[in-house]
Amino acid sequence: xxxxxxxxxxxxxxxxxxxxxxxxxxxxxxxxxxxxxxxxxxxxxxxxxxxxxxxxxxxxxxxxxxxxxxxxxxxxxxxxxxxxxxxxxxxxxxxxxxxxxxxxxxxxxxxxxxxxxxxxxxxxxxxxxxxxxxxxxxxxxxxxxxxxxxxxxxxxxxxxxxxxxxxxxxxxxxxxxxxxxxxxxxxxxxxxxxxxxxxxxxxxxxxxxxxxxxxxxxxxxxxxxxxxxxxxxxxxxxxxxxxxxxxxxxxxxxxxxxxxxxxxxxxxxxxxxxxxxxxxxxxxxxxxxxxxxxxx
Amino acid sequence: xxxxxxxxxxxxxxxxxxxxxxxxxxxxxxxxxxxxxxxxxxxxxxxxxxxxxxxxxxxxxxxxxxxxxxxxxxxxxxxxxxxxxxxxxxxxxxxxxxxxxxxxxxxxxxxxxxxxxxxxxxxxxxxxxxxxxxxxxxxxxxxxxxxxxxxxxxxxxxxxxxxxxxxxxxxxxxxxxxxxxxxxxxxxxxxxxxxxxxxxxxxxxxxxxxxxxxxxxxxxxxxxxxxxxxxxxxxxxxxxxxxxxxxxxxxxxxxxxxxxxxxxxxxxxxxxxxxxxx
Numbered sequence: 001x002x003x004x005x006x007x008x009x010x011x012x013x014x015x016x017x018x019x020x021x022x023x024x025x026x027x028x029x030x031x032x033x034x035x036x037x038x039x040x041x042x043x044x045x046x047x048x049x050x051x052x053x054x055x056x057x058x059x060x061x062x063x064x065x066x067x068x069x070x071x072x073x074x075x076x077x078x079x080x081x082x083x084x085x086x087x088x089x090x091x092x093x094x095x096x097x098x099x100x101x102x103x104x105x106x107x108x109x110x111x112x113x114x115x116x117x118x119x120x121x122x123x124x125x126x127x128x129x130x131x132x133x134x135x136x137x138x139x140x141x142x143x144x145x146x147x148x149x150x151x152x153x154x155x156x157x158x159x160x161x162x163x164x165x166x167x168x169x170x171x172x173x174x175x176x177x178x179x180x181x182x183x184x185x186x187x188x189x190x191x192x193x194x195x196x197x198x199x200x201x202x203x204x205x206x207x208x209x210x211x212x213x214x215x216x217x218x219x220x221x222x223x224x225x226x227x228x229x230x231x232x233x234x235x236x237x238x239x240x241x242x243x244x245x246x247x248x249x250x251x252x253x254x255x256x257x258x259x260x261x262x263x264x265x266x267x268x269x270x271x272x273x274x275x276x277x278x279x280x281x282x283x284x285x286x287x288x289x290x291x292x293x294x295x296x
Numbered sequence: 297x298x299x300x301x302x303x304x305x306x307x308x309x310x311x312x313x314x315x316x317x318x319x320x321x322x323x324x325x326x327x328x329x330x331x332x333x334x335x336x337x338x339x340x341x342x343x344x345x346x347x348x349x350x351x352x353x354x355x356x357x358x359x360x361x362x363x364x365x366x367x368x369x370x371x372x373x374x375x376x377x378x379x380x381x382x383x384x385x386x387x388x389x390x391x392x393x394x395x396x397x398x399x400x401x402x403x404x405x406x407x408x409x410x411x412x413x414x415x416x417x418x419x420x421x422x423x424x425x426x427x428x429x430x431x432x433x434x435x436x437x438x439x440x441x442x443x444x445x446x447x448x449x450x451x452x453x454x455x456x457x458x459x460x461x462x463x464x465x466x467x468x469x470x471x472x473x474x475x476x477x478x479x480x481x482x483x484x485x486x487x488x489x490x491x492x493x494x495x496x497x498x499x500x501x502x503x504x505x506x507x508x509x510x511x512x513x514x515x516x517x518x519x520x521x522x523x524x525x526x527x528x529x530x531x532x533x534x535x536x537x538x539x540x541x542x543x544x545x546x547x548x549x550x551x552x553x554x555x556x557x558x559x560x561x562x563x564x565x566x567x568x569x570x571x572x573x574x
Contacts, residue, residue: 008390011477015386016398018379019448026417026445027405033416098307106304113311116318119557121506123525124546127532128317131324131539139320139337147335168314229409232508236529251411258415259513271412282407286400 031275038268047264060269069245070253070270077228077249080159084227087167089220092174099179114172122169126236129165152238155246162237162247166230174219181215182208214288221285225278231255250274321550324543325349332540348540349548352531358545360520361527364436365549368523369504371440376447376500377493381486383448384455389467406449410442414513417442421514434518442510447500454499458492459485498560502553524549 038060045051064070095114099107120128133140133151141147152158185208193203231251238247241256248256250270258267324332326344331337352358387395418433425432432438462485470480486493508525515521522530528549531542 009392012386012390012392015382015390019383019452022379022441022445022448023405026441027408027413027449030413030416030420031408033420034413037415037419095310098303098310102300102304102307106307110307110311110314113315115557115561116554117314119502119550119553120318121502121525121546121549121553123506123508123528124321124549125317127528127542127546128321131543132317132320134539136335137333137337137539139339142337168317225407229411231411232525235508251409254412255414255509255513259418264415268412268415271409271415274409274412278407278409279404282404285407286403 034268034271034275037264038272040265042263042265042268044262047262056265060265061273064266064269064273073248073250073253076159076247077251080163080230080249081224081227083159083163084166084170084230085220085223087163088170088174088223088227091167092171092219093178095171095175096178096182099175100182111176114175117168118172120169122232123236125169126165126233129161129168130237133161153243155242158238158242158247162230162233165233165237166227170223170226174223177215177219178212181212185211217288218285221281221288224281225285228278228281229274318550321543321546324539325547327540329540332543348544351538352541352544352548356527356530356541356545358524358527358548361522361524362548364521365505365524368436368439368443369501371436372443372447372504373497373500375440375444376451377497379444380448380451380455380496381459381489381493383452384459385481385485387452388456388460389464402449402453406453410446411509414509417510418513433514434516434521436521436523438514439504439507439510439523442514443500443504443507447503451496451500454496455489455492458489462488494560498556501556505549505553 039056039058040046041054041056041059043051046053095110099110102110117125130152132138135141135148135150138151140151141149151161189207189211190203193207198206229251230249234241234247234249234252235255240260241248241252245253245256251274254267254270254274256267257263257270320339323339323341325348326346327341328343328345328347331341331343332348387399421431421433421438423432424438425434428437429435430437431441466484466488467480470484471477475484506525507523508529511523511526515523515526524545528542528545531538531545
């Protein structure tokens, strides 16, 4: 399908130049800078030029790893992401299956509603949820008869509320993708299974699940990557990480260290740790893709 | 048959729950103020009014932020369209040595948590301000630059499939007809991949439109250059939130994206499925 011509390389390079310039300048260079900043004592005095830059080597990382706060934030981040991923997958998959069992009109209603949740800008979505769960004027408290109950005060209740919001806006992607996947399974395969006397459950487990595996891997890893770096929802719904920072996740923690506490070096170190963790997930992603036999 | 009826009932119920937050947003935006801050909120209103919209647009000059957000998003869409189309063409139509490496890089770069880059980008934009103020801190140009960079990898990745779907024979025919490479690119290939361009544009638009973090980091002391997500936060004050105006603002922010989504949902789903598969 591709031909090799003389001079192809040169033209291809010309076409690629704008993209490469932007990506190297605004992604590559900042990544390098991020690592560099994490190796220095970089605070307010250094920024304003009041104090010289001192090279610390890995000292920022040492500070970080000996800080119990960092470990608790990391644990919270992983736990929060796990709940969000699991919730998103369960809701998305269940609704995808449900969508295959109903007539078009009902499916259209469901997909339109999901499309709305998907399309809502994160900031608007977070704010709407905050208002729905407002202690005094919120509809949820009115409905439950718990007027005055604060959904953002207790650490775990607050995390739960944010997780629910995250699941609300991310399950549509999983639902739509899996629905398309189920629809793509040839009818003959399912008929053959039925002819062989397989029960619905057996068909789902032994026929559909293996066929959907590659797609499931993709949506799972995609969800892990998204939910591990949730920023806006936490920032807005818990007002910057909760009372005394008890609702912090890594992303918000890095931001607060850098821009609230002016500890840019420390903030950058957290950013590097996060990038490395996500890189691990990405490697798993690439391996999973290769295993499922997709070529680049 | 009965089972299907139950399933459809459940489906509609779930759809109602999923859509409820959006309904509540529209409703609150249209409620008179006394009903918004009532201790017994009702899921309807008998006296709809545009007061909250008027307050959002006049008191908080939401219109200005709306324009700012539009400027950033449209600039990002146009630039990313051009750049990603060229790059996607290079990556699908040409064979060269570093092609596979570049493709893997594109995939990896999509996984970089861009939020972590706020710190180095903040200092970069600070230096850029000295040389070219419009692209530096406190100016919309800085937002255009970063969102362009962040939306490119996925845009290129997604467009690749659309460019590859155009038969090579077409290019050969065009060349035989004496069309230059340049003409082929813009007059034949570009219109043919239009569905893909629409889908990627929508994603780039939404990406730029929704951004909160970078707007918050870059636009620090120039209130007139804020974008919508940031402006919305201005309404949120401890203990005295003007929820009517907040919901009106949220509505104004949501409507453009909602329209886009509904217009292109089929292409978007097809494009996403394609991008996910490849």
